[in-house]
Amino acid sequence: MSAMSPTVEAGTAATSKRRAAHLGPERRRPQILDVALEIAVESGISAVTVVAIAQRMKVTRPVVYAAFPGRTQILEALIAREERYFGEAIAQILRNRQVDATEGVFIDGFVALLTAVQARPQAWLLLYGSPDVEVMDLFGRGRSVVSARCAKLLKPTLRSWGTLDAEAKLPALVELWVSSGEGAVRTLLAQDDAAPTWTPDSLGSFIGEAVYRALRTA
Incomplete structure (x- = not known):
């Protein structure tokens, strides 16, 4: 088979760029926010720029600008999206959950929390690992x-x-409960993916039991 001619190669590249641009702003926005999240987790919010996003997506800057007017709007949309996800996750975990005298209720709550973390680790890494003001406000x-x-x-x-x-x-015990959840999240996120020590079930059970006993005997 003969090698592709330079003319055909150039035409293929041009077609790819046109197709990328023709995805439209509505379809591009979630992709841009996903890439912005990746960059923020890796290098911090300050590293999220239109140029960095365009380079990561292998598109031109006008493609990004067609979806968002600028960097500020991208960051606002990213924070708003992650806040919505966190709110939905926490609401699901605590919905109709009556804390009574059983250890199982606490275990179920921590397992649900850590399952949500495992399903969307980058978002939680941003929340728990960034010193940026915008993220700390969200936290x-x-x-x-x-x-x-x-x-x-x-x-x-x-x-x-x-x-x-x-x-x-009550205030001290609530702080113990919430701080234990934060510690569990950090523990799950910090472990080696190649050889994890914990799963959401095992870590949730361990922390749930420990918190229940601490609260029950307070």
């Missing part, structure tokens, strides 16, 4: 929601357990 908002929900669930449970000075202990 703070998410943590406030989780803490408030955990306090609402735990308060009647401490009463049913007969915990002494339950009102005074």
Whole structure:
């Protein structure tokens, strides 16, 4: 078979570029945000630029600009998207979850959390590994929601357990619960993928048991 002529090669390259451009802004936006997330996890929010995104996607900068006016809008859309994903994940984990005197309820909650982390690790790596102000704001908002929900669930449970000075202990116990979840997430994300020590089930069970015992005996 004869080698492709330079003219045909050039035509093929031009066709590929036209097809890339013709995907349209609506179809390009999720791709751009996915690439922006990859870059942010690898190098930080400051490394997310239109040029970096275009190079990673192997498209021209006008293709990116057709989907977003500029870098600021890309970052705003990325943070908004990840906040929505986190909100949905946390809502699913805590939905209709009545914390009672059983260890299994705590285990189920931590397993659900870590399963969500495993399903979307890059987003959680951004949340837990970035020092950028935008990401820290997102982390703070998410943590406030989780803490408030955990306090609402735990308060009647401490009463049913007969915990002494339950009102005074509640903030500290909620902090213990939430911080344990954050530690579990970091542990899952930090392990070697080639030889993982934990799965969401095994780590969720371990942390769930430990938190239940700590709260139950407080």
